[in-house]
Amino acid sequence: MTPSGFAFDRPVLVTAALALCAFVMSLWVGPDGWGFPQNPAAAEIVFREIRVPRAILGFLIGAALGLSGAVLQGYLRNPLAEPGLLGISGGASLGAVTAIHSGLAGKVAMALPVAGLAGAALATVAIIALAGATGSTTTLILAGVAVSSIAGALTSLALNLSPNPFASTEIMFWLMGSLTDRSLVHVWLASPLILIGCAMLLTTGRDLDALSLGEDAAKNLGVDLTGLRFKVIAGSALAVGAATSVAGAISFIGLIVPHVLRPFVGHSPARLLLPCLFGGAAMVLFSDVVLRLLSPQGDLRLGVLSALIGAPFFLWRVLSSRREMGP
Secondary structure (H helix, E strand, O other), rough: OOOOOOOOHHHHHHHHHHHHHHHHHHHHHHEEOOOOOOOHHHHHHHHHHHHHHHHHHHHHHHHHHHHHHHHHHHHHHHOOOOHHHHHHHHHHHHHHHHHHOHHHHHHHOOOHHHHHHHHHHHHHHHHHHHOOOOHHHHHHHHHHHHHHHHOOOOOOHHHOOOOOHHHHHHHHHHHHOOOOOOOOHHHHHHHHHHHHHHHHHHHHHHHHHHHHHOOHHHHOOOOOOOOOOOOOOHHHHHHHHHHHHHHHHOHHEEEEEEEHHHHHHOOOOHHHHHHHHHHHHHHHHHHHHHHHHHHOOOOOOHHHHHHHHHHHHHHHHHHHHHHHHHO
16 A cells, blocks of 8 residues: 555556557547548647547546546445546536636637536535534535535526527537547646545545544544545545536546445545545547547537446446345
8 A cells, every 4th residue: 555545556557558458549530430531740749739628528427427426425425426426527517608608718718618617616615504514424415416506507507698509509419518629738737626626535535434424433543524524525526527628527537436346445435545546547548539439520429428338337236236126
């Protein structure tokens, strides 16, 4: 085990290898299939300006969603917890939709991701204000649900009052989530915040292991619950808020990945963190590769594909649980 509470064991190595494989595949797959244009100059531009930013963002966004899902499930001790539960992704979506609705996104190139970051920041402040610094996990969940509901309602209002059909279409496409047409500017904007957020979340491993025994036991083991709460909320806000601000809402990643990997780490919250980081990156990148092969024109969105994968997975989990429990 490392000082921060996670181990470099087989699940970490396997998921890291999968993420690396998916990253390389993402660099080699385009709308026309495998490979690059035959023109060397065009191939260089495609590689540098299109595929590299898309692959980097796919890795970082998947890592942010997978890791934050694992941390939130460990902290809230709820297997159904995921990044959208705290309302951070909803706030980021609302900020981006506001930029589209107001026309600012069409006038300023980076208005969309910056507005998404501002929305995530406001949602985080609202959650902290509602839940308090020392409130229970139940209070935190309720605050997150409240903020998420308000953000969702305001997003629907903006869509309903959109000034023209083109704005409505743009809002709908953005809400579906995508890595299409992302550039190195988006990478430079989002990557520092995602990396800082993930670094904060990775330091929670030992505390999450202690918290699995209960809050009283965690206190007796020397866990600073207030500090842990801050790292979970701030880390999730930075990582998920930045990811959502540049790619839109990509659902189910933070919910599925911890469920898939948990049996391979002995159900230890600390040992689950790094596998979920790499597993989330691999899932987003593989999904994006499949997306480019199935829909070269970009008609199918990444958020839609992740939802189509996630819903059957939980249906399978429900049926499996019923069989395990018996008649």
